[in-house]
Amino acid sequence: xxxxxxxxxxxxxxxxxxxxxxxxxxxxxxxxxxxxxxxxxxxxxxxxxxxxxxxxxxxxxxxxxxxxxxxxxxxxxxxxxxxxxxxxxxxxxxxxxxxxxxxxxxxxxxxxxxxxxxxxxxxxxxxxxxxxxxxxxxxxxxxxxxxxxxxxxxxxxxxxxxxxxxxxxxxxxxxxxxxxxxxxxxxxxxxxxxxxxxxxxxxxxxxxxxxxxxxxxxxxxxxxxxxxxxxxxxxxxxxxxxxxxxxxxxxxxxxxxxxxxxxxxxxxxxxxxxxxxxxxxxxxxxxxxxxxxxxxxxxxxxxxxxxxxxxxxxxxxxxxxxxxxxxxxxxxxxxxxxxxxxxxxxxxxxxxxxxxxxxxxxxxxxxxx
Numbered sequence: 001x002x003x004x005x006x007x008x009x010x011x012x013x014x015x016x017x018x019x020x021x022x023x024x025x026x027x028x029x030x031x032x033x034x035x036x037x038x039x040x041x042x043x044x045x046x047x048x049x050x051x052x053x054x055x056x057x058x059x060x061x062x063x064x065x066x067x068x069x070x071x072x073x074x075x076x077x078x079x080x081x082x083x084x085x086x087x088x089x090x091x092x093x094x095x096x097x098x099x100x101x102x103x104x105x106x107x108x109x110x111x112x113x114x115x116x117x118x119x120x121x122x123x124x125x126x127x128x129x130x131x132x133x134x135x136x137x138x139x140x141x142x143x144x145x146x147x148x149x150x151x152x153x154x155x156x157x158x159x160x161x162x163x164x165x166x167x168x169x170x171x172x173x174x175x176x177x178x179x180x181x182x183x184x185x186x187x188x189x190x191x192x193x194x195x196x197x198x199x200x201x202x203x204x205x206x207x208x209x210x211x212x213x214x215x216x217x218x219x220x221x222x223x224x225x226x227x228x229x230x231x232x233x234x235x236x237x238x239x240x241x242x243x244x245x246x247x248x249x250x251x252x253x254x255x256x257x258x259x260x261x262x263x264x265x266x267x268x269x270x271x272x273x274x275x276x277x278x279x280x281x282x283x284x285x286x287x288x289x290x291x292x293x294x295x296x297x298x299x300x301x302x303x304x305x306x307x308x309x310x311x312x313x314x315x316x317x318x319x320x321x322x323x324x325x326x327x328x329x330x331x332x333x334x335x336x337x338x339x340x341x342x343x344x345x346x347x348x349x350x351x352x353x354x355x356x357x358x359x360x361x362x363x364x365x366x367x368x369x
Contacts, residue, residue, distance in 0.1 A: 031315050033067070094129055164188075261314075263313075264326065
């Protein structure tokens, strides 16, 4: 199932109850976004009852959802208020929200831009439902002195929010960067993405282990598709590399961050950097992780949970609900138990029968799974 070509309301049960992690940590797993037309008949029922809302539906299965619309423009305060009401039946629920791309992709932003962004975020915060604000930078954002200054300004500007920063280029994998984030109590977002060229690798080591980089050999691919093998992410030639001693010290500081953040984008090497207009944009996220591929990420979540008060793990491989499938599987791995599964989704992905805590609502003629 992982190939590109594939692929009255019940009471809410908090999805992350009894997660097998550090007792003091709160772990929340959920999908990125909820408004996708291709989720009809996959994640959501084809026939929706009156007053159906996607966030309300998902809050029956997850304790978090990442708001993606806030990346493309400021979140409206009235929308934020509505979303708070929609998920209020789940007392453990927290939203995460992406920062407007004007602050991460555009070198110029104004105080008015900041005011507009804060309106929506502050509604969530006032309701106690703002778990994290994610600043997602593009691959083209490399570590230079100028960009380090820009990142520092952003961290200062939004210091009153629980921040996470997603940096996709390998030049940011450096002790000085971790020290900067630690100083501002900001989480370094650990991501899974196609490792092409100088894409940043996942961080496999427990925080405080005294290393920068991923764990072991990782398959890399150049932009043209040729494979390469690498031991570590190397520092940007323009900027130099940190020392192991610095890494150890800054890792210990980084452990003080109030949140941990993990995002899974899928592994579509053939479409990740593809600009062909004939290829639909959703193909970048048309990927279903196998349970073997998810297992190391369950370990990373547990490692994060030993270092942060709250940990958010978000699946962004959203096409045809695949991110929801993988979020449920990851949640089951972390709990060491079966979980509640949406009925439409289990019909499309029979592998979910292995982790579903209840039998199908409608009996089938043939055994599933």
